[in-house]
């Protein structure tokens with residue numbers, strides 16, 4: 001797979017994409033917290049809704065896609081050379097840390113989807129959660145990121 005882009009370049013681009021993704025996931029619930037603290041229909045609400053929408057469109061959407069594209073590319077390169085073997089053998093050879101990481105990143109993608117859906121609800125004026133709830137939620141991506149990075153570097 002090294003003929004498209006090199007493994008180390010893909011690793012670097014993967015890390016850049018996940019930095020943007022995690023940064024966005026840390027900010028978005030904060031915007032929702034500020035918004036929820038403001039008057040319904042007020043100026044703060046309008047500016048936070050706009051900031052949240054831009055963050056989702058410009059940073060979060062593209063960085064989610066790029067994190068997955070480069071991550072799956074790395075995965076393909078990691079197990080490459082094995083593709084002519086039966087699929088069962090290839091899967092059996094996948095290291096354990098990768099399955100753990102896959103569960104974490106699927107969870108993080110689900111969390112991303114949840115935030116996007118809640119953003120659309122907030123834009124319709126539905127405030128289903130408290131300011132405190134959104135502050136709590138903004139801690140989740142950091143905890144998941146710690147686990148995902150250590151799984152990728154320690155490869156336990």
Ligand code: HEM
Pocket residue numbers: 011014015018022067068070071072074075076078105108144145146148149152153
């Ligand atoms: C979106 C789905 C993702 C997939 C499919 C994926 C997959 C992979 C794969 C296969 C590698 C190569 C590991 C190696 O060369 O040893 C890797 C590297 C890495 N990933 Fe991910 N990853 C994903 C998301 C993430 C996230 C969310 C983070 C951080 C929060 C992350 C952090 C890293 C780091 C730091 C490395 C470099 C590790 C090293 O070079 O030793 N990845 N990823």
